[in-house]
Amino acid sequence: MVSNDLNNSSTPNWASILGVVAIMLGVFLTAMHGTELMKQSVLTSNMPASGEMPAADCPLGELDEEGITLEQCEFLVDYVQGVAQATPEGFPGTMMTLALIGTLLAFASVIIGGALVNYTSWSSMAAVVVFAGLAIVDLLQFATVVNAGPILRGMYLWSILLWFILHLMLLVGALAGRHTEAARIA
Amino acid sequence: MQRQGFNRAVVVLHWLLAVSIFFLFISSWWMMGLPLPSEELQFRAFPFQLHKNIGLTLVVLLIVMLYMRFKYPPAPPSAQDMTPWMHKSAILAHIAIYGLIFFVCISGYLSSAHTKWDTVVWWSFTLPRIAEANEDMNEFWGELHTYSAWILLALVAVHVSGAIYHSYRNDGIIRRMMRW
Numbered sequence: 001m002v003s004n005d006l007n008n009s010s011t012p013n014w015a016s017i018l019g020v021v022a023i024m025l026g027v028f029l030t031a032m033h034g035t036e037l038m039k040q041s042v043l044t045s046n047m048p049a050s051g052e053m054p055a056a057d058c059p060l061g062e063l064d065e066e067g068i069t070l071e072q073c074e075f076l077v078d079y080v081q082g083v084a085q086a087t088p089e090g091f092p093g094t095m096m097t098l099a100l101i102g103t104l105l106a107f108a109s110v111i112i113g114g115a116l117v118n119y120t121s122w123s124s125m126a127a128v129v130v131f132a133g134l135a136i137v138d139l140l141q142f143a144t145v146v147n148a149g150p151i152l153r154g155m156y157l158w159s160i161l162l163w164f165i166l167h168l169m170l171l172v173g174a175l176a177g178r179h180t181e182a183a184r185i186a
Numbered sequence: 187m188q189r190q191g192f193n194r195a196v197v198v199l200h201w202l203l204a205v206s207i208f209f210l211f212i213s214s215w216w217m218m219g220l221p222l223p224s225e226e227l228q229f230r231a232f233p234f235q236l237h238k239n240i241g242l243t244l245v246v247l248l249i250v251m252l253y254m255r256f257k258y259p260p261a262p263p264s265a266q267d268m269t270p271w272m273h274k275s276a277i278l279a280h281i282a283i284y285g286l287i288f289f290v291c292i293s294g295y296l297s298s299a300h301t302k303w304d305t306v307v308w309w310s311f312t313l314p315r316i317a318e319a320n321e322d323m324n325e326f327w328g329e330l331h332t333y334s335a336w337i338l339l340a341l342v343a344v345h346v347s348g349a350i351y352h353s354y355r356n357d358g359i360i361r362r363m364m365r366w
Contacts (some may be wrong), residue, residue, distance in 0.1 A: 013356045020353035020360060024346055027201070031208035035216055038233060042220075046229045057224030061321050065328070066222070076221040080229065110201055114364035117353070 011119040014177040019116030022127065022170055026109035029134070029163065033102035040092040040099070043084065053081040086151035094144050102137045105130055109170075116174075124178045131171035138164035191362040193258035199251040200363060206240050206247075207287070211339060213237065238298055238305050241291045248287055260362055267357040279344060286338040293334060297327035 048054070058073035066073075109130050115123035138160055145156045192200070217233035263273060298305060300323040305313040317323065352359040 011356060011361075013354075016353045016356040016360065019364070020350055023364075024350070027204045027208055030205045031212045034209050035213040038213060038236070039216060042229060042232055045232075046227075048226070053221075054224070054226040057222055057227065062222050065321060065325055066218075073222055076219060077227065079219070080221055107205070110205070117360055117364045 011117065012177065012181065014173065014180065015116045015119045015124070018127070018170065018173045018177060019113040019118075019123075022109050022113030022116065022131075025166060025170070026106050026113055029106035030103055030110070032159075033099045033106055036099040037096055037103060040096045043080065043087075044092045047084050051084070053077050083151065083155075086149055088148055091144065091148055091152070095141070098137055098141050098144070102134065102141075105133045105137060109134065124174055124181070127174040128171065128178065131167055131174055135164060135167040135171055138167055190261045190358065191364075192260050193254050195254045196251055196258070197363055199247055199254070203244060203247055203251065203287070206244055207338075207342070210237060210240055210244075211335070234298075234303070235306060235309070238295065239308050241294050242305070242307070244287060245291045248284065252284065263359055263362070267352070267355075267359050276348065279341060279348070283338065283341050283345060286334055286341060290331060290334045290338055293327050293331040297324050297331050300324035300327065 054077075056074045056077040058070050063070060063073055068076075109127075112123060112126050112130050116127055141160045142157070142164065145152055145160060148156075191197075213233060214237060217230060217237065220229040220233070221227045223230050268276070295305070296317075299315065299317050300320045302319045304315070307313055349360060349363075
């Protein structure tokens with residue numbers, strides 16, 4: 001005998017699709033914000049206090065193993081130093097705070113996505129709140145990065161804009177779905 | 187009485203595994219661009235330890251998930267939701283994904299076990315060494331780790347496409363793994 005009929009015709013199509021897309025993007029974004037959190041933390045805590053990086057250590061065996069040339073190995077150190085020099089004061093702290101909030105909201109969007117698929121009574125309202133929260137995090141990251149100089153802008157801006165557009169689409173989808181349901185019930 | 191959907195513990199573990207796997211992919215692409223380690227350059231220390239720890243934990247979580255999956259099996263999907271060939275393909279894809287997760291994690295551990303760097307389990311105790319440092323073995327397992335991870339990513343893309351397909355159809359399949 002089988003319990004809980006899952007062919008739930010009471011779930012509107014928009015909620016099923018929006019829910020799954022929110023879950024997929026939520027899983028991906030949780031990982032991205034989590035990586036950003038670690039990135040800022042690692043770069044900040046491992047920079048020498050003097051700001052001067054030591055010379056690269058590039059033994060031949062390690063180069064083979066990594067599949068890189070001596071020049072590339074030396075560039076890895078120069079690159080980290082360049083990024084550190086291009087980073088304004090306060091940037092790592094702001095990005096870590098936003099990445100932490102983003103990680104939590106992105107994970108929440110996975111849960112909300114599941115609720116949308118099951119079309120629970122609170123799901124569409126919660127979706128509006130979480131998607132709006134994620135869009136606000138994107139906007140705050142945009143404001144932080146846009147004033148951080150050309151190097152950081154080149155690294156971050158396109159991906160922040162892409163996520164902002166995706167979150168805007170999810171938010172508008174949830175709002176449109178709520179309006180459709182309200183009209184259907186009325 | 188048999189449930190149509192998966193057991194709740196399986197659902198939670200599935201999503202934890204999903205987030206962890208994506209985190210491992212994305213963070214590893216970044217951490218491989220950090221300076222090679224030396225006494226003064228320790229940028230790689232934390233990300234690599236975290237990568238190894240999440241990977242080893244994934245093996246444990248996957249074993250628990252599979253145990254729960256077989257102890258509390260869901261009812262097979264209805265024929266209207268999934269044709270027999272789709273069902274067979276889905277089973278094969280799942281077996282391949284589970285096998286690859288194990289293989290990626292184990293090959294990553296074996297690659298790391300042949301370096302001079304120890305694995306400290308969640309910063310609490312050091313795993314006993316199973317091998318001496320050996321560059322050839324490290325490279326061998328490292329390459330298997332990398333290529334199997336790419337294959338896993340491709341299969342995950344197929345798995346995600348299947349989920350989106352069922353969400354567009356708004357059938358019962360997608361709700362089996364989304365029981366809140």
